[in-house]
Amino acid sequence: MNSGDVQHIPLQLSQSCIIASIQIELTEEVLQQFRKDLLERLHTTKVRGVILDLSGVEIMDLQDFEMIHRTLSMAAIMGVETILSGFQPGVVSALVDLNADIDNINAALDLDDALQLMNSLRPLDQEVELLPENSSQEELNEVDESVELDLDCGEE
Numbered sequence: 332m333n334s335g336d337v338q339h340i341p342l343q344l345s346q347s348c349i350i351a352s353i354q355i356e357l358t359e360e361v362l363q364q365f366r367k368d369l370l371e372r373l374h375t376t377k378v379r380g381v382i383l384d385l386s387g388v389e390i391m392d393l394q395d396f397e398m399i400h401r402t403l404s405m406a407a408i409m410g411v412e413t414i415l416s417g418f419q420p421g422v423v424s425a426l427v428d429l430n431a432d433i434d435n436i437n438a439a440l441d442l443d444d445a446l447q448l449m450n451s452l453r454p455l456d457q458e459v460e461l462l463p464e465n466s467s468q469e470e471l472n473e474v475d476e477s478v479e480l481d482l483d484c485g486e487e
Contacts, residue, residue: 340365342372348380348449349373349411350442354387362398369402373409379453381406382445386417393429400432412452413437416445 337360343350349372355361369381381403385391403413416439426433437452439445 337361337364339368342368344376344378346446346449347378347455348382348446349376349378350382350384352384352387357388357391357395359394359398362395362402366398366402366405370405370409373406373411378411379455380412380414380449382414382416382442382449384417384442384445385415385422386419386441388422389419391422391426393426393431396426396431400436403436412449414439414445414448414452416440416442 338355340351340353340355340361343352349369351365351369373381383399383403399415403415406413414437418438437448439448
């Protein structure tokens with residue numbers, strides 16, 4: 332199956348965030364295409380976060396959730412905040428029953444709450460500080476020692 336045959340999850344830009352709203356059935360192919368599309372969009376745009384709206388998802392198994400979690404971890408490594416929103420009660424119950432790893436996940440009840448949470452995590456006027464291109468190795472080592480990376484979706 333080529334990528335033209337796989338349904339795409341739409342990615343929209345709003346308030347300097349990429350908002351992806353899943354309204355289709357989750358399959359491994361759909362989630363792989365989503366990962367590819369999202370990471371490419373993050374690479375080409377300057378956004379402060381990703382919000383994944385799951386309000387259209389009525390059934391999610393542990394494998395689907397883990398694929399989503401890994402994708403959002405990749406986005407966090409690229410320097411953006413990530414938030415899941417709109418979980419259906421049955422999906423939440425199933426994930427907890429299946430012992431899904433829900434640590435270090437930012438979540439919100441709905442899209443409005445997710446946008447408010449994003450504003451508290453990374454305000455619109457907050458700039459990401461980049462190192463100058465001519466930084467010496469000594470300066471880079473100092474930064475390495477002073478910065479602790481959280482690779483699990485950025486929650487405190």
